[in-house]
Amino acid sequence: MKRIFHFIACSNNTLLMDECRRYIDRLFVPEGWRIEVTVITDAKSMCEGYNRAAVMHPDDPPRTEDVPVRIYLHQDVYLINRFFLHNLLMILQSHPDIGLIGMAGTPQMHPSGVWWNGEGVGCLYTVTDDPLTEEEYTSAPALTEVASVDGFCMVTRADIPWREDLFDGFDFYDVSLCYEMRRAGLRVVVPDMRHPWCVHDDGRVLSLYHYNHYRKIFLEAYGQKEDFNVCTDHDSVKEQLHGPRDLISSLDESLRQIRESLGAKKKEILFLPCKASCWNSMESLWKAVNEDPDYEATVMPVPWRYRDELLNPRDTLQYERELFPDYVPTVDYHDYSIAESYPHAIVIHNPYDECNYATTVEPNYYARILKKCTRNLIYIPWFVTDEIDYDSDENNKMLFNMRYYVTVPGVVHSDLVIVQSEQMRHAYIEILTGMSGEDRRSVWEEKVRGYGSPLFDRRNGEGYEEIPVSPLWQRIKEDLK
Amino acid sequence: MLKGKTPEEYIALLEEMERNESRDLAFIDMVRQKTDEALSSSGTEALLAMESLFSEEPARTILARSAELLKLRYLITAVRNEQALGLPLLIRDIDSCDALLTRYDEINLMLRRIELDLAPLDEEALTYLREHRISPYCVSAVLYNMISSTGHREHVLLRIAEDAMDHGAFLDAYGFLNVIEQPSPDTVALKNELQDALTGGGSA
Numbered sequence: 028m029k030r031i032f033h034f035i036a037c038s039n040n041t042l043l044m045d046e047c048r049r050y051i052d053r054l055f056v057p058e059g060w061r062i063e064v065t066v067i068t069d070a071k072s073m074c075e076g077y078n079r080a081a082v083m084h085p086d087d088p089p090r091t092e093d094v095p096v097r098i099y100l101h102q103d104v105y106l107i108n109r110f111f112l113h114n115l116l117m118i119l120q121s122h123p124d125i126g127l128i129g130m131a132g133t134p135q136m137h138p139s140g141v142w143w144n145g146e147g148v149g150c151l152y153t154v155t156d157d158p159l160t161e162e163e164y165t166s167a168p169a170l171t172e173v174a175s176v177d178g179f180c181m182v183t184r185a186d187i188p189w190r191e192d193l194f195d196g197f198d199f200y201d202v203s204l205c206y207e208m209r210r211a212g213l214r215v216v217v218p219d220m221r222h223p224w225c226v227h228d229d230g231r232v233l234s235l236y237h238y239n240h241y242r243k244i245f246l247e248a249y250g251q252k253e254d255f256n257v258c259t260d261h262d263s264v265k266e267q268l269h270g271p272r273d274l275i276s277s278l279d280e281s282l283r284q285i286r287e288s289l290g291a292k293k294k295e296i297l298f299l300p301c302k303a304s305c306w307n308s309m310e311s312l313w314k315a316v317n318e319d320p321d322y323e324a325t326v327m328p329v330p331w332r333y334r335d336e337l338l339n340p341r342d343t344l345q346y347e348r349e350l351f352p353d354y355v356p357t358v359d360y361h362d363y364s365i366a367e368s369y370p371h372a373i374v375i376h377n378p379y380d381e382c383n384y385a386t387t388v389e390p391n392y393y394a395r396i397l398k399k400c401t402r403n404l405i406y407i408p409w410f411v412t413d414e415i416d417y418d419s420d421e422n423n424k425m426l427f428n429m430r431y432y433v434t435v436p437g438v439v440h441s442d443l444v445i446v447q448s449e450q451m452r453h454a455y456i457e458i459l460t461g462m463s464g465e466d467r468r469s470v471w472e473e474k475v476r477g478y479g480s481p482l483f484d485r486r487n488g489e490g491y492e493e494i495p496v497s498p499l500w501q502r503i504k505e506d507l508k
Numbered sequence: 509m510l511k512g513k514t515p516e517e518y519i520a521l522l523e524e525m526e527r528n529e530s531r532d533l534a535f536i537d538m539v540r541q542k543t544d545e546a547l548s549s550s551g552t553e554a555l556l557a558m559e560s561l562f563s564e565e566p567a568r569t570i571l572a573r574s575a576e577l578l579k580l581r582y583l584i585t586a587v588r589n590e591q592a593l594g595l596p597l598l599i600r601d602i603d604s605c606d607a608l609l610t611r612y613d614e615i616n617l618m619l620r621r622i623e624l625d626l627a628p629l630d631e632e633a634l635t636y637l638r639e640h641r642i643s644p645y646c647v648s649a650v651l652y653n654m655i656s657s658t659g660h661r662e663h664v665l666l667r668i669a670e671d672a673m674d675h676g677a678f679l680d681a682y683g684f685l686n687v688i689e690q691p692s693p694d695t696v697a698l699k700n701e702l703q704d705a706l707t708g709g710g711s712a
Contacts, residue, residue, distance in 0.1 A: 042610060046617045049629060107624060137515060141522075144515040154659040159624070226620065230575030230655045236529040239522040366627050399627035 029061040031095035032112055037067045037076035038102040050105040054112050055369070062112075063095070073178070073200040074191035083188045089211045090186035099181045101227065107152075108224040109369070110163035117164045118218055119184050126185050126213025127205060129176020130225060136174040140246045141238075142202060148173060150220035152227065160222045169219040175205040176217060179227040187211050193248055199241040206249050293323040294371035297401070300328050301377040301388055303350035305409040308376050311484035312407070313355070314491070315500035325370070326357045331377075331388045340387055354491035365400045372403035372507055378437025394440035402508045406441040408432070411482050414447075417454040426454070433458045443506055444475045445499065452477030478502050525573065532570045539577060543605035552597065556588050575655050579612045580605070586649035595643045615642060615650045616658070622667050623660045634671040644683035652689055662688050662695060678706060 034051055038044040044066055056062055070076025077099055078084065096115065100106075108114070118128060131149030133142045148171045178201025187207045194200045205215045296316045300306050316324040328348045332340040348357050365373070379386075380393040390396070398404045415425045433455055438444050446452050452475050459471040484495040513521065525532070539561060546555035562571050562581055571577050583598065590597050602608050618633035637647070647668065651661050658664065665688045672681035685691070685699040 040613075042613055042617070053626070105620065139515050139519055141515065141518060144518060152657060152659075154657060154661075156660055156662070226657060228616070228620070228657045230578075231657065232573055232575040232578065232655055234573055234575075235522060236525050236532070239519070239526045242522070396627065399625050399630075 029059055032056070032060055032062050032115075033081070033095040033097045034062065034064040035067070035077060035080040035097055035099050036065075036102050037070040037073055039068070040102055043102045047100070047102050047104060050107065053109055054106060055109045057113055057116055060112070060116075072191055072195045073197050074189035074194050074203075077189045077200070078191055081186055083186055085188045085190065085192050087186075087188050089188075091184075091211075094184065094186050097183045097186070099178070099183070100225075101179045101229070103228045103230075104179050105226045105228065106224065107159070107226055108161045108222070110161055111224050114162075114164045114168070114218070114224070115182055117166075118168060118170065118216070121167045122170070122214070122216075124212070124214050125170075125216055126183060126187070126208040126211065127176065127215040128182040129173065129205075129215070129217050130180045130220075130223075130227075132171075132173035132176035132205075132215070132217045134171060134173050136202075138250075140199075140202070140242045140250065142175045142177070145174075149176075149217040150223045152223040152225065162220065162222050164218075170216040171219070173205070173215055173217050175202045176215060177201060179229070180225055183208070185211065185213055187213075190248075193244055194241055196237050196241055198235065198238045199245045202245060203249070293321060295368065296322055296324050297365065297368070297370040297373045298324060298326045299373060299375050299392060299397070300326065300351075301331055301347075301409075303328070303347040305376055306351060306355070308407060308409040308480065308482050309374060310355075311481040311486075311495050311497035312374070312499055312503075314494045315496045315498075318496060319500065319504075322371070325363075325368075326351070326355055327360055327363055328357055329360060329388050329392045331386055333386055334384065338384065344389075345386075365397065368400075370401050372405055373397050373401045374405045374407060375437055375441070376407055376409040378406055378408070378432065378435045378441075380436040382435050394437045398440045398442075403443065404441045405443045405445065405503065406437045407445045407480065408447075411447045411480050412451075414450050415454050416450060417457045426458070429454060429458055434462045442474060442508070443503065445478050445480070445503065446475060447477070447480045447483070449477035476502070476506065528566075531566065532573070535567060535570050536574055536577060539580065540605045543580060543608065547599060547605065547608065548603050552587065552591060552599065555584060555599065556591070559584055559588075576609060578653070578655055579609055582649040582653050583608060583612055583646070586643070586645040589645040590643050593645075595645070596641050598643065598646050612650060615646060616656070619647065619651055619658045619664055622664050623658050630667075634668065637668060638671065638675060638677075644680070644687045647684065648687035652687075662691060666695065678702065682706060 036044060036047065048064060051062065051064060054062070065080040067076035067080050070079070074085075081097055083090075096119065098115075115128060119125060129149065131147060131151055133145035133147055135145050136142060137144035181201060181204065183204075185208070187204065189200055190203045190207065194203055208215055298309050298313055300309055313324050313326065316322050328346065328351060330344050330346040332342075332344060334340055346360075348359065351357055375392075375394065375397065377388055378394070380395070381387055381390075394404065394406070413425075415422050415429065417426065432438075438455070438459070444455065446455055455475045456468065456471045459475070460468045463470075478499050481497050481499065484497050486495055487493045539558070542558055542561070543555070546552075546558065559581070561567055562577070571581065587598055598611065599608065602611060614636070618636050621629040621633040624630075636642075644665075647665065650656065651658055651664065665684050669681040669684040672678070672684060682699065682702050685695060685702065688695055691699065
């Protein structure tokens with residue numbers, strides 16, 4: 028039976044809540060887990076709504092066994108890191124004594140009871156032009172133990188009732204739960220994040236008319252107790268959670284085993300051949316991926332059309348899935364959503380998109396669209412040519428013709444462009460730099476690689492066994508983001 | 509809100525808010541009522557005249573603690589700009605304060621999808637902006653303000669401009685490029701090129 032990530036929100040705005048759910052729906056869900064969402068639309072208070080959603084009563088004893096991982100979040104929180112659940116799992120599985128994870132908080136509660144009057148930790152989304160990365164933990168992350176977290180996103184692994192007896196409004200429910208969690212012997216942490224995992228779009232203006240009222244209640248309930256502050260030395264706590272180096276190494280190993288036992292997903296490489304007759308430009312690479320234990324290969328032939336004299340796509344769809352060899356398992360494009368699958372890499376061999384006068388793949392499979400569905404769009408030409416020396420005057424005609432297959436969308440949008448040789452790489456870089464300007468040269472130098480072509484891999488017969496394993500894969504693998 | 513405040517000053521602010529809750533909420537309610545009246549019957553001029561409501565105390569203080577009021581104010585300014593240029597007004601199919609605030613939130617959500625390149629939601633967002641004929645002034649009002657948490661603003665506006673060009677709306681595209689604050693040199697060049705094309709100018 029699958030375990031559950033239970034999202035819980037109190038909402039008074041359908042528009043925002045629907046959008047919040049769209050981001051939840053985009054998350055990658057770890058194997059063996061599923062998502063449930065409960066929205067409370069008539070909460071008397073945050074505590075009351077949350078208790079109701081988790082079927083808890085304030086007098087209930089703490090529940091720690093067979094409890095879903097609950098993710099309490101505001102309706103204006105948008106989870107932008109799709110590895111969010113994987114990261115949570117990594118933390119919870121590596122630290123059984125952690126009861127609550129937040130995205131922002133303070134290691135030391137300020138005597139006023141206002142947590143953001145103290146030092147802040149965590150990662151909040153800010154207006155920026157810097158590139159965003161969906162970071163994924165592959166080993167135990169650094170954590171900071173905190174006195175309190177902010178309530179916009181709180182993750183719990185134990186059911187400790189929310190104190191609706193004390194907090195009957197919409198403030199201090201979050202701080203209170205952190206203290207209750209600790210009283211139950213569980214720790215409260217904020218993970219180190221290089222990039223934010225979510226956006227909290229609260230309008231930056233907080234209408235805190237009742238905050239002072241609940242602040243006083245909080246101080247009365249918790250302020251005089253010994254556990255008001257978790258720690259006095261932020262760094263020492265952090266070090267404690269980091270642990271000695273050898274402990275971390277063994278933890279990494281145990282986490283690897285945990286991931287394997289959970290059926291950690293292989294990374295998917297999606298091949299999108301167009302014409303079956305050009306499959307040989309991918310085949311040996313596909314076999315290499317197929318036989319790599321850390322990856323899985325999917326082949327999905329994409330439909331295409333001829334174009335008429337006015338460049339309009341003709342009505343008849345060309346779809347060659349049936350023409351592929353029997354030993355190549357393929358999926359039907361009707362049954363597979365690239366955006367939802369978000370493969371680790373997508374390999375294409377047709378670079379033209381709308382720029383070919385004779386044919387076009389369906390627009391859904393244009394490079395600029397595919398680029399949004401993977402971290403690694405890889406283009407490998409479906410052809411090889413005679414070698415072309417860019418610096419020789421004798422090759423002017425061939426160089427002129429290169430513009431028809433070099434300055435095209437598939438090359439421009441791909442993250443990696445694998446060409447047949449270093450000499451051809453040089454020609455590609457010069458032509459692309461000529462098109463885009465000298466200040467873009469480094470972009471092309473970074474992405475164009477002269478590793479060779481699967482077309483150079485000779486096969487010895489007809490069947491799967493006779494397909495060579497392309498040495499290209501080992502080099503491409505090292506370049507993947 | 510916290511900027512430049514000591515913890516003691518912040519507590520004093522919380523106490524002041526607690527004391528003045530009734531006054532603040534009454535003012536917010538009054539603005540909402542006037543917005544409802546302007547949108548349902550009085551007309552555009554009545555809505556634009558509301559700008560003056562925000563210029564004096566205690567309105568200025570209350571404005572700084574109500575995202576709702578700030579949104580209204582930003583959109584009223586956008587409508588004023590639309591009217592000045594003869595563009596279709598944002599409020600042409602809106603008849604209540606709630607509907608106007610919802611439109612703000614919708615635009616805001618769409619801009620985030622575009623910012624984050626959330627395929628296929630970003631394409632839906634571009635379609636939304638196009639089909640509702642959301643003007644560059646509205647987009648700018650929602651994007652460039654103190655309560656917006658949408659970043660990569662040049663990227664957002666470039667994508668909207670690109671979409672407008674893809675649909676043959678070159679004047680709109682120019683409008684979106686024109687509201688980019690502190691544009692990069694590439695964007696300036698693109699804007700100039702488009703301006704030349706639209707006005708028949710440029711070198712022969």
